Amino acid sequence: MSRPAIVQMFAEISGPDGRISLEELQIYLRQNDVTINKELLEAYIEAHDYDSDGKLSLEELLEAFKDE
Secondary structure, X not given: OOHHHHHHHHHHHOOOOOOEEHHHHHHHHHHOOOOOOHHHHHXXXXXXXXXXXXXXXXXXXXXXOOOO
């Protein structure tokens, strides 16, 4: 996924606090016909949630995709 695509996705689904929760990400994926195991998604967020608030900021999300 390209950096501009990630930024666009984030803008579409981030909550009022400017972060993406598990639920927000699941809704976005479901609306775009993407099926993913909830446990895998939870593990993904946990692995990249550096401030341990249960949500991803744009910086955390971009960091997760930096090597792709």
